Amino acid sequence: MSERIAVCPGSFDPITMGHLDIITRAAAMFDKIIVVVMNNEKKSYTFTPQERVEMIKKCISEQNNVQVDMYDGLLADYAAQHNACAIIKGLRAMSDFEYEFQMALTNKKLNPGVETLFLTTSAQNMYLSSSMVKQIAGMGGDVTDFVPEVIHDDILNRILSKN
Ligand code: PNS
Numbered sequence: 001m002s003e004r005i006a007v008c009p010g011s012f013d014p015i016t017m018g019h020l021d022i023i024t025r026a027a028a029m030f031d032k033i034i035v036v037v038m039n040n041e042k043k044s045y046t047f048t049p050q051e052r053v054e055m056i057k058k059c060i061s062e063q064n065n066v067q068v069d070m071y072d073g074l075l076a077d078y079a080a081q082h083n084a085c086a087i088i089k090g091l092r093a094m095s096d097f098e099y100e101f102q103m104a105l106t107n108k109k110l111n112p113g114v115e116t117l118f119l120t121t122s123a124q125n126m127y128l129s130s131s132m133v134k135q136i137a138g139m140g141g142d143v144t145d146f147v148p149e150v151i152h153d154d155i156l157n158r159i160l161s162k163n
Contacts, residue, residue: 003031006086006117009038009075012052013045014155016133016147018125020059022090025119027066034082035060037070046134047158055151075103076110087116092126134159 008023012035027033037052047055049070060066071078079087087107089100104116121128128146137143137159147155 003083004086005032005034005082005084006030006088007075007079007082007084008033008035008088009078010035011040011043011045011130012037012056013043013047013130014052014133014147014151015056015059016125016128016130017145018090018092018121018128020148021122021125022088022119023060023066024063026088027063030086031065033063033066033088034084035066035068036075036078037068038075038078039072051154051158055154058150058154059148061150074110076107076114079107079114080111084114087114089116089118090121091118092121092128 006026006029008019008026010019012019023033023035035056037049037056045052049072053068053070056068060068075087078084087104089104091097091100100116100118104118107114107116133143133146133155136146137156143155144152
């Protein structure tokens, strides 16, 4: 049987405990997960794509079936090029839903061979976001519980050097 491949796309600016939880749970359901750093035209970024990829690599180093990549194009095209059967997204509050639903339908139209699957966020990550992490860190707050320990100092150094 062919490999079941899923992509986990996102901005990951930076990756949080919430993202890592979704990636880890997805990795238990598929043969291979490709975490792909992409461009959301509605956002401006703090970390470069390369920095975001490097941080994700540090966080998933012990997960053998998870790879990291970056792509500056359409998610539907990326999924087709990599034979992915699924796009995995995490859903937090209802406020995520309309936007995610729109993206899922658009991606299905562009690439009918790929399904979008939503995993509900774990309760402790319900209100966690990368922008919240950056705001707290930038004001000297403690983000220990919000980001993987292995990249905690990278995030602080980068954000505090910008202030
Ligand atoms: O973490 P984010 O910012 O919510 O991720 C959104 C992202 C990057 C997955 C989305 O903006 C995206 O898929 N960008 C790639 C370009 C694309 O395919 N756009 C059409 C989506 S309907």
